[in-house]
Amino acid sequence: MSSSCPPSACESCAAPRGPAQRLGLDVSKSDHVVALAGNPNTGKSTVFNRLTGLRQHTGNWPGKTIARAEGGFAYAGKRYKLVDLPGTYSLRSASPDETVAREFILFGRPDVTVIVADANCLERNLNLVLQILQITDRAVLCLNLMDEARANGLEIDARRLARELGIPVVPCSARSGEGIPQLLAEVQAVASGAFQPSPYKLKLAVPGLREALARVTTALRARFPGLANEEWIALRLLEGDAAVGGLVTAGTLGRLTEDHAALARAAGGEGRVA
């Protein structure tokens, strides 16, 4: 809020950060949980700050030295909790950052995952986009740094990209706020179910894979009742993913599901208030 505005002006003001109204610090009663994912340096924190203003909690992810930021905003009568995930190029290997991002998307089951991508190096960014779309249908792509892309002479057909990916794609320049109102509208559409994305899925056209997946998935369900995203986990096990295999043999998958579900819904952050 600008110091020249009366406090109530934020209720109806569309500027300077778009139509989001800032909330107080307690976001325990949020209607929707939104995760922010993306490669490092794509403007995730800039989007986060745009949406939440200065009302943020920062701290660490439980048991880790990885920074965790979360905040709240309201839009169209609903309260949203926004969780900034560590910047990663992939969800596949077992670095602590990737593990945190992967586990939150898998087990925290955010209502919407906003993937922030750099429009200047889209091809590299799409690797993470496609990995996230293997886990969740409920995603929105924020095609950020469009101002730089334009200055570099790049033209991106966002509509076609949206069609091919099967999720909303919103061109943005988060630093100036361009595209943020549209981003909020798409987040709301996905969170409310008004729009149900049907994302591009990598084809599983390997002979026998479907049957193998069904067998592993059945075994996982029996061992870990209530497990989220069991097919994705089964696929990683068949690939020989050591990190996911370790969670199964140690028997910690079920607890992770519970912990992350609780973390997603919990009030605020555990750290100081920024």
Ligand SMILES: Nc1nc2c(ncn2[C@@H]2O[C@H](COP(=O)(O)OP(=O)(O)O)[C@@H](O)[C@H]2O)c(=O)[nH]1
């Ligand atoms: N030109 C331009 N710079 C941006 C934009 N969004 C973010 N930045 C800048 O890009 C850098 C990285 O942004 P940051 O939000 O920290 O990225 P993060 O690592 O993904 O959290 C910062 O210097 C931002 O000011 C944008 O839309 N346009």
Ligand SMILES: [Mg+2]
């Ligand atoms: Mg950041």
